[in-house]
Amino acid sequence: MPETPNPEAVALFALVANRYGGRLTTEQLDEIKKMVEGQVEMARALRAVRLTNADEPFQPFAAYRSDTTPDRSALASPLENERLGSKGDPLP
Amino acid sequence: MSSDLLFKPVRELAALVRARQLSPVALTELCLDRLERFGPKYNAVVTITRERALSQARRAEGEIAAGRYRGPLHGIPYGAKDLLATVGTPTTWGAAPHREQRFDFDATVILKLEEAGAVLCAKLAMIELAGGMGYRQPTASFTGPCINPWDTDAWTGGSSSGSGAAVAAGLVPFAIGSETWGSILSPAGYCGLAGLRPTYGRVSRRGAMALCWTLDKLGPLALTADDCGLVLEAIAGADPADPTASERPYRYEVADRRGFRFGVIPDVTDGCEEPVIASFRRSLDDLGKIGTVEEVLLPDLPYEQITRTILQVEAISAFEDLIESGRIAELTAPEDRFTPYAREAILAHDYLKAVRLRGVMAREIDRVISRFDALVAPGRINEAPRLGQEFRSAIRATAKDVMGAVGNGAGLPAVCVPNGVGARGLPTSLQFMGRAWEENRVLAAARAYQSLTDWHTRHPKVD
Numbered sequence: 001m002p003e004t005p006n007p008e009a010v011a012l013f014a015l016v017a018n019r020y021g022g023r024l025t026t027e028q029l030d031e032i033k034k035m036v037e038g039q040v041e042m043a044r045a046l047r048a049v050r051l052t053n054a055d056e057p058f059q060p061f062a063a064y065r066s067d068t069t070p071d072r073s074a075l076a077s078p079l080e081n082e083r084l085g086s087k088g089d090p091l092p
Numbered sequence: 093m094s095s096d097l098l099f100k101p102v103r104e105l106a107a108l109v110r111a112r113q114l115s116p117v118a119l120t121e122l123c124l125d126r127l128e129r130f131g132p133k134y135n136a137v138v139t140i141t142r143e144r145a146l147s148q149a150r151r152a153e154g155e156i157a158a159g160r161y162r163g164p165l166h167g168i169p170y171g172a173k174d175l176l177a178t179v180g181t182p183t184t185w186g187a188a189p190h191r192e193q194r195f196d197f198d199a200t201v202i203l204k205l206e207e208a209g210a211v212l213c214a215k216l217a218m219i220e221l222a223g224g225m226g227y228r229q230p231t232a233s234f235t236g237p238c239i240n241p242w243d244t245d246a247w248t249g250g251s252s253s254g255s256g257a258a259v260a261a262g263l264v265p266f267a268i269g270s271e272t273w274g275s276i277l278s279p280a281g282y283c284g285l286a287g288l289r290p291t292y293g294r295v296s297r298r299g300a301m302a303l304c305w306t307l308d309k310l311g312p313l314a315l316t317a318d319d320c321g322l323v324l325e326a327i328a329g330a331d332p333a334d335p336t337a338s339e340r341p342y343r344y345e346v347a348d349r350r351g352f353r354f355g356v357i358p359d360v361t362d363g364c365e366e367p368v369i370a371s372f373r374r375s376l377d378d379l380g381k382i383g384t385v386e387e388v389l390l391p392d393l394p395y396e397q398i399t400r401t402i403l404q405v406e407a408i409s410a411f412e413d414l415i416e417s418g419r420i421a422e423l424t425a426p427e428d429r430f431t432p433y434a435r436e437a438i439l440a441h442d443y444l445k446a447v448r449l450r451g452v453m454a455r456e457i458d459r460v461i462s463r464f465d466a467l468v469a470p471g472r473i474n475e476a477p478r479l480g481q482e483f484r485s486a487i488r489a490t491a492k493d494v495m496g497a498v499g500n501g502a503g504l505p506a507v508c509v510p511n512g513v514g515a516r517g518l519p520t521s522l523q524f525m526g527r528a529w530e531e532n533r534v535l536a537a538a539r540a541y542q543s544l545t546d547w548h549t550r551h552p553k554v555d
Contacts, residue, residue, distance in 0.1 A: 012437035020433045023418050028430040035434035038489055042401060043442040045394035051448055058451030059306060060336075 009037040093122050098262035099551045102319040105265055106164035116167025120149035123169040123213045126263045135236040136257035138174045139181045139215040148211040164322045166209030171258045171267040174215040176202055177299035185301045186218035188234040189422045199299025201310055201327045208326035213264055216254030220423050223251035224303040224407035226431030228482045234424050237479050241552040242518050246476040249278035255313045256283040261554045266314040266323055272307045273403055273487055273500045277508040280313050281471035284510040284519030287313045288320035291528045292503025293338040296331035304406035307500055316548055317507050317538035345532045352383030352537050355464040363492045364473045371512030371520040372470045382540045391456045395494050396486055398453055399501035401446035404435045454502040465533045469495045471521025475514030505531045507538045510547035
């Protein structure tokens with residue numbers, strides 16, 4: 001008897017197929033389905049370990065402050081300009 | 093000039109250069125000629141940097157003649173994995189979509205080696221995007237599969253493939269590679285070389301292609317562990333342009349010692365080929381002559397799943413543009429053209445769980461490993477796979493590699509050296525993994541092991 005598909009893997013595969021299916025072949029999608037099933041197993045192993053509230057993500061984050069004083073009359077950053085431009089909002 | 097020179101360790105070449113018995117220009121010309129002649133045979137080279145090399149070699153020769161000797165890398169040729177930015181030449185990342193890519197600056201490692209007087213002779217072949225897209229077989233670079241100098245039907249390993257082939261074939265005395273999970277130890281192990289994966293943060297990553305920001309390390313491949321130490325001293329150190337590069341100073345210590353304490357995980361040879369297990373057992377006997385060997389149990393944690401999850405998510409984020417645009421379809425390995433899409437289905441909650449578990453893993457491993465100078469294990473589970481063969485990989489969960497998962501996930505240093513031969517006559521290897529920032533201990537252990545054995549003095553026939 002064929003194994004019952006894992007519902008989580010089915011749902012996650014559907015997400016990938018929905019988003020990228022148009023650029024993938026049937027064979028590639030079949031391979032991706034197997035990979036997603038493997039990823040669900042991988043996640044299951046992670047979820048099986050209990051952590052405490054104090055177990056923080058193990059990576060550095062630091063509040064950022066530039067060493068130089070910003071020029072308030074300067075233009076916004078390219079990213080900001082792009083965002084503002086797309087919305088058509090004036091600079092504050 | 094005899095090509096035998098290029099099978100001498102850097103330390104010996106340096107003594108000849110310093111004594112002015114060996115001309116850096118002549119040595120560089122020998123390397124350039126061999127890179128041109130044999131590089132294509134092994135698919136090991138992307139770009140030969142002839143003009144830059146000869147200019148650096150002439151400068152080194154002049155400085156040494158004037159009594160301004162900089163140290164053991166002065167006038168010594170080397171090659172760099174083609175993921176390190178260099179002015180004046182393409183930096184392709186091994187990937188067809190980037191084959192014309194150029195940067196207007198040198199990576200910090202390249203600058204540090206220049207400061208040490210080393211001579212850049214070539215940008216070396218690599219697996220496309222350092223293997224982060226899930227490749228399964230050696231034909232995963234626009235330069236073709238990298239061929240092992242020990243056997244032209246065998247692969248070099250990857251992703252620092254050209255770095256392995258070029259040093260093993262005597263095309264350059266040392267090379268720089270990178271490791272996210274296995275990319276230095278694999279080609280070093282399969283090509284019969286010493287390869288050093290430094291502690292995460294020991295070496296600046298500025299100008300290196302990012303595959304996984306929290307896993308990528310740069311390190312040397314050379315003929316001996318001693319040579320790896322010489323190179324590490326030149327490339328280690330803080331860098332304002334890479335906030336993860338540590339302020340901790342590094343000075344290579346060469347004092348010989350004995351009385352090591354080695355730990356072995358009981359099931360560390362599970363899944364290894366029989367000759368690999370036999371080589372490892374013989375190595376444990378040798379290690380017993382320079383120290384004690386004890387079994388050590390690791391706490392029960394999903395080590396491979398932790399590191400694999402972080403790697404897979406960071407890799408698709410680092411190459412978001414390439415994936416979203418569909419340009420991954422231009423990659424060489426068919427599997428690299430679609431594997432990243434599957435990883436889009438890894439949930440944020442699971443990724444964060446892996447990052448939280450990483451802290452538990454790092455603390456637990458440090459507690460365990462602090463009782464030892466090094467944990468030891470086979471460097472690879474097998475001898476080099478055949479060229480047309482799909483290989484097993486812990487990154488794809490088709491092989492076990494707890495040492496690699498722990499070492500890379502926790503950012504620990506490891507050195508790999510040859511320790512025998514497999515059924516097809518290709519090198520097998522032994523790895524020493526230590527506490528964070530303890531490169532000198534693992535190098536001392538590897539050096540002591542190499543003083544008892546002669547595997548590192550054997551070289552492939554190159555003609």
